[in-house]
Amino acid sequence: MLFGRQTRGVASAAGLLTSQSPKTSARIARTQQQRLASSSAINLYGDEKNLKFQLFDVLNVEENLFNKSARYGDASREIFEDALATSLKIAENDFAPHNRQNDLQEPKFVAGGEVEINDGVKPALEAFRNAGLFGAHADYERGGMQLPTVVTNALLLPLYAANVGTTTFPFLTIAAGNMLNAVGSEEQKQKYLVPMIEGRYYGTMNLSEPQAGSSLGDITCKAFPREDGTWSIKGTKMWISGGEHPLSENIVHMVLAKVSDPKYPDRTEPGVKGISLFIVPKYRINDDGSLGEKNGIELAGLNKKMGWRGITNTVLNYGEDKESIGELVGEEGRGLATMFLMMNEARVTIGLCASALGYAGFAASLSYALERRQGRPVKGKDPSADQVPIIQHSDVRRMLLAQKAYSEGSISLCLYGSLLVDELHDPSHLSSQEAEDKALLLDILTPIIKSWPSEWALEANKWAIQVHGGYGYTRDYPVEQLYRDNRLNMIHEGTNAIQSIDLLGRKVHMQKGRAFRIWVQTMLKDQDAALKLGQDLGNEGLTERAKSLKEAIERLQETTECLASVEDPDLMLANSHEYLNMAGHVAVAWRLLVTEAAAVRARDAGREDSDFFESKSVVAKWFFKHELPKTEHQAKLLTALEDTNLTVSPDILCA
């Protein structure tokens, strides 16, 4: 591992105090430097070896994607390894250094509706752009590198880990670009998408409004037709990340609004009908492609967040004092459908962000635990002996193992989902049946991929702080920021409650349960392969875990059948959060087992790096012993149709 060596401890030692006497400063720095003298080379932003292992051993993307797909035929292991090395370098050199600064000096509203942003952001995004990453996923014909999502997501992971705020600018640009690519006209692609792929224009998503977050049918933003075929957009949008900033030549807003009648400017039709998607650029674009007049988009304010402060989060007023002119993109009335076309990808990315922050906390606390000395072994407490590195204490190891399991399981799950995105993007090598199956599989996994990492990688960050003790609670170490940043992931891109209703109220029922059955069959196939491998090699641990997974899958199946047969949707959904969590635990156990099986195979094939392969068994063992059995209680609760959540009245809650 070449990049991201633990140097933060020393840096932070110098900055430990808001102000201090020089003598104290020198003394503390000295103490911390001694602690770090033997620091091992933990990569703080991404586990290069694990990412390669996930792609080329666990998912076998060469055989399953590169060699099969026409679109991704040029992708190769070498390209990935080079690009990952670059990404880790950018993460360390360009993104990580201003991550804390992003947090301390959040974007500032300045006179004239402009925004001042931390100085580190622009050069970092220049480095990102110079590496071609804005177009990594995009089509060759648009100037992109046409890399698969599973590859680009693995490349973005270290950047999320190093600085999730700054990385959100390109993430949103890529997401908005993908939407344009899917439904925009050729003219719109030339006008907006190409400069986005070039990293000259940035993109945003404008869905929510102050009164409509989870309930998008209630938006009141209006689009009035203009004579020239363009549209006049009026209304207020809330929670718009990257809605204003001085970083790019232009900002391309993708805005949901209801097509309205200019004769009745205040009338809003209820529900989702009429919701359409519009491109509304910050600067209008002249026919020659040069920037024209500023559009009527007013920055009404910046939301002051608990974390994730590197990117502006804005309230935008469209067409308040000046007209805001946009173009319809895709079909009229199909705005939500278009948004949802890209929703799986966007939600997989949220899972990935959460996983990356979980990994960053694990790496930081592992580094710390190797160096920080405190206390002595339970046995042999000789007070005159040196204190031991805290990694010697079993509860510290518990906290590290939990973080490793939560983050590696999450990463594996997100990359699995990313591969499905790719297979669906170029299904030419699949039969129509296979393509449909994979689409259903991605559909049912998406709410889990979005939610489970956001809840459990946050739990990982909680333990990352705890490993650091009091130091972890200070802003001199990175972990408290990771915890705050990560807290957003349970909320945005559809709260976890929305995800749980999507899973249990919709996805489970799709095509009479076919999506769910496909997922179960997929898991059982992998489980069976692991079982056979374990038996063939006499590997008791693997064999036992394969059996445990089968039991857990059956438990999930019974629970799902029980819930799916409940006629009253309120009762069915009363514990949907618990169901989502249970499904997530099974999904993560599955990915950890598949990962372990790949590691066992690699070791059996005589490949070097036995500690690495062994670590996959240890992590699986930990999760199967400490976490997976929680599904027993969850199954009982769910199949009992426990209804306290449903039946408790507000009066009782307020009593």
Add this chain to the structure above:
Amino acid sequence: MLFGRQTRGVASAAGLLTSQSPKTSARIARTQQQRLASSSAINLYGDEKNLKFQLFDVLNVEENLFNKSARYGDASREIFEDALATSLKIAENDFAPHNRQNDLQEPKFVAGGEVEINDGVKPALEAFRNAGLFGAHADYERGGMQLPTVVTNALLLPLYAANVGTTTFPFLTIAAGNMLNAVGSEEQKQKYLVPMIEGRYYGTMNLSEPQAGSSLGDITCKAFPREDGTWSIKGTKMWISGGEHPLSENIVHMVLAKVSDPKYPDRTEPGVKGISLFIVPKYRINDDGSLGEKNGIELAGLNKKMGWRGITNTVLNYGEDKESIGELVGEEGRGLATMFLMMNEARVTIGLCASALGYAGFAASLSYALERRQGRPVKGKDPSADQVPIIQHSDVRRMLLAQKAYSEGSISLCLYGSLLVDELHDPSHLSSQEAEDKALLLDILTPIIKSWPSEWALEANKWAIQVHGGYGYTRDYPVEQLYRDNRLNMIHEGTNAIQSIDLLGRKVHMQKGRAFRIWVQTMLKDQDAALKLGQDLGNEGLTERAKSLKEAIERLQETTECLASVEDPDLMLANSHEYLNMAGHVAVAWRLLVTEAAAVRARDAGREDSDFFESKSVVAKWFFKHELPKTEHQAKLLTALEDTNLTVSPDILCA
């Protein structure tokens, strides 16, 4: 409920944005005001009714304490009710208004080693002082009100909920004062304790050093004897809350240091031997009681924390440039023992702080859920119908019930522990056997009382944010601050890992398991009474829960016996955190059942307020269905002596 009506929503609406157009501002404020028009009167800082119910019904302090104890014979229901009304008023009027300001403008180091602190703090503490709360617990003869701890803790709860940072100043003063009261000489009490009770001097605890947090035997702060019988203190102390500020006439530091030989000024004896406790005031005190010269205590810096920012957290250098003169308090070499004398009380207070923050999040999110409209019922999704208050959604009710259960269970547990503190403070009405039993019971419960609320009331705060959606992630609502503030409680006053080792490695083994048996018998007695009550009244829910608790107690007993018989202490403690959590779940289930039984009794006696009494059953039901069954998995894990945490090597973790 007279105080703390929900007004924060409106206030925050006005401050929602860092800067905004006046039109937007007015529009958003209007929207939010409409939402809040029907706001119910939820007390944001303390549930007056529940606190009274806990004291006078659940714990029956009148019969069990006031009427029995000579020391607390003057305490009465009327005194408590008046004092609680005052406390709630101070919480709302003096503590809450500057809580966010404490967070935004944390204490600042200014030239000359002074500290600038938010303007709201001083008047708030004046109000606290004027209400006599600095001396609420203290002896009459020192000018105190001699109220029991169970009373003063119930009174402090709303203040912790309203502003945990500001309340920490008096908390530390009271704790330091209690220590002085226990082991100080009469002269020391006159000199230091009396002005602390008067609220003129504040106190601090100086235990940790940069290299010695959990491992106090490794402190290197030294105390050299001076000719006049005083001591010269030299060394650096870390994490000292309230270590410097301009709020009080003097600051009385209680400092742990090792008695050292002036001939070998650099030699430190290893271990805890020689650790003694010293009073080191910021200003030396003249014989006439007036303030003398400033002592040689240099503010080396302020720690920049994630939360709990209202109180300075300092690094202090003793005797670096100027001599720092202190007095020995208690016996030489007994410093740690003295600290631990007061440790149970201090740790109960941490549990109480956590519980209070959990309650504050519950109250804030309940208020929000009643007012915020979003989405429609699962059945009958007519898009033209108004959106419903989110409390109508069952997952929101889950999040509210979870918060209510975690915080009410925690509060009940902390108040139970507080009553034990009182009974031990004045054991005159107890037989020596009873007194010993109660001391053992408090000993074994303390690590649970400190830890469980700190972990689960934090979980409550996580859900409080989630109820608010994106708004909860902004600094315009109180919940994200509560979450950050509460994160400290798992760390300070002994990390939860230390607590788990204290419980399973020490307390469980005390007197061959007697402490544990006393706890079990106490719970079984209460469980049996609840069972009989349930059966007598034909109350199926109560009956069923009483049986479930018995099973859980037996499960805990078997698990404990299994672990206690393990010879290898490393193996025994490998999952000590899980054991602590399991014991905590049983303890909280016990308190919720006792609370429910008291409510059932009250309802049976024909007392009014059936919703309130019913709510205790609903909360117990939720916890017994959703949380208590987790102990099954915990028992399995623990009795299997699962050893992954113990056996995993650092190499595997780093692989």
